[in-house]
Amino acid sequence: MTESFKAIIWRQYGAAIDMLENAIVACPANVWGDRPGWHEFWYLASHTLFFLDYYMSETAEGFAPPPPFGLEELDPNGVLPPRVYTKEELLTYLAHCRVKTRKAIGSLTDEKAGREAVSLRPGLTFVELYLYTMRHVQHHTGQLNLILRQKTGSAAPRWVSISKTDL
Numbered sequence: 031m032t033e034s035f036k037a038i039i040w041r042q043y044g045a046a047i048d049m050l051e052n053a054i055v056a057c058p059a060n061v062w063g064d065r066p067g068w069h070e071f072w073y074l075a076s077h078t079l080f081f082l083d084y085y086m087s088e089t090a091e092g093f094a095p096p097p098p099f100g101l102e103e104l105d106p107n108g109v110l111p112p113r114v115y116t117k118e119e120l121l122t123y124l125a126h127c128r129v130k131t132r133k134a135i136g137s138l139t140d141e142k143a144g145r146e147a148v149s150l151r152p153g154l155t156f157v158e159l160y161l162y163t164m165r166h167v168q169h170h171t172g173q174l175n176l177i178l179r180q181k182t183g184s185a186a187p188r189w190v191s192i193s194k195t196d197l
Contacts, residue, residue: 044193052187
């Protein structure tokens with residue numbers, strides 16, 4: 031895995047994370063949501079960060095998000111978090127995920143890239159899992175931006191072409 035290829039992957043991955051951050055920062059208090067709910071702004075952001083964190087792990091065994099976040103997202107019965115997370119908590123989690131993603135991409139080898147991520151997402155290699163997760167981040171960021179447009183009447187944050195940070 032060449033350093034230039036990893037840098038290219040990071041620039042796009044980092045841009046997706048930057049766009050998620052911009053949406054979270056732009057969300058006014060009256061749109062954030064004040065109750066547990068699948069379609070609340072805060073929940074969509076939390077869900078996106080949880081799976082970014084999870085899929086950037088080496089393995090599912092022993093995975094735990096940083097406090098105050100729990101493992102509700104992995105519950106097959108679809109359990110919501112016990113409370114509404116604050117914008118500050120999610121921005122802290124986003125910073126954690128940005129560092130973890132940068133390290134995962136930076137340490138990617140040809141061997142790992144082609145290895146199946148069995149415990150995280152069976153059927154996908156690690157490099158495919160990373161691309162899958164980047165699409166997941168962008169999918170939910172698009173939802174968040176739509177919510178911002180619909181509920182605030184103003185434009186959501188603009189498109190980010192490349193990451194604001196280097197690998």
